[in-house]
Amino acid sequence: MTNSGADSKLFEGLVRDLLEQGLRVRFQARGASMSPAIRDGEVVQITPVTVSKLREGDIVLTKSNHGFRVHRLVLADHQADTFTTKGDCGLENDLPVRANQILGIAEAKEVRVGRRIVRAKFKGLGGLAWRVAGTAQSVFAKLLARAGSVKPEWGSARILAYFFSLLSLVALAQYSAATRRRDWPHHLLGSRSSPNSETTRLELVCHVAPGQSER
Numbered sequence: 001m002t003n004s005g006a007d008s009k010l011f012e013g014l015v016r017d018l019l020e021q022g023l024r025v026r027f028q029a030r031g032a033s034m035s036p037a038i039r040d041g042e043v044v045q046i047t048p049v050t051v052s053k054l055r056e057g058d059i060v061l062t063k064s065n066h067g068f069r070v071h072r073l074v075l076a077d078h079q080a081d082t083f084t085t086k087g088d089c090g091l092e093n094d095l096p097v098r099a100n101q102i103l104g105i106a107e108a109k110e111v112r113v114g115r116r117i118v119r120a121k122f123k124g125l126g127g128l129a130w131r132v133a134g135t136a137q138s139v140f141a142k143l144l145a146r147a148g149s150v151k152p153e154w155g156s157a158r159i160l161a162y163f164f165s166l167l168s169l170v171a172l173a174q175y176s177a178a179t180r181r182r183d184w185p186h187h188l189l190g191s192r193s194s195p196n197s198e199t200t201r202l203e204l205v206c207h208v209a210p211g212q213s214e215r
Helices: 006-020 125-147 156-183
Strands: 023-030 043-047 059-064 067-077 082-086 102-113 116-121 201-210
Touching (some): 006 023, 006 067, 006 102, 059 082
Antiparallel strands (some): 023 043, 023 201, 059 102, 067 082, 102 116
């Protein structure tokens, strides 16, 4: 999302200030450019970042002249102070940014599993399992509700029980796909940059949580 004017500056100043204090910022993402890792409307948690520790594959929050982006890092040249991101669904790389334009790193997103809201990290098999479980529950609940067999608010536990045997296969498939994408040569990830490429947008409503807290 490209934001300009007072709202954009206020959001940037607020996020920078909170992250510099070691706090975690959470906000609702808008857009489909990072789907399925981050879907439209999902709440993303951003934590303070040490730029020298950033690696390709990390999902970062950046601010440039073209607005805020939550995209995956596909090229990190620390010596040249050049960092290039790209949406998982995008065809082109974003324009490169400098280290001081990287506000934070996306550590996790919030997903509903059963009646709980859980914190699913973007790294590790545990986080992957939560993300797959949340997605599966949402999809099957909508399908069953559309068919008129159950109410949307009923059967969350049953849905998870019925399809839990499939989750491990889906998780393995997504993990394998993510691993292959991370290991692709950079020239296969897209070499052109466009300021008009679709972005995962940020809704200017954020909540703050202590950076050290964990579920």
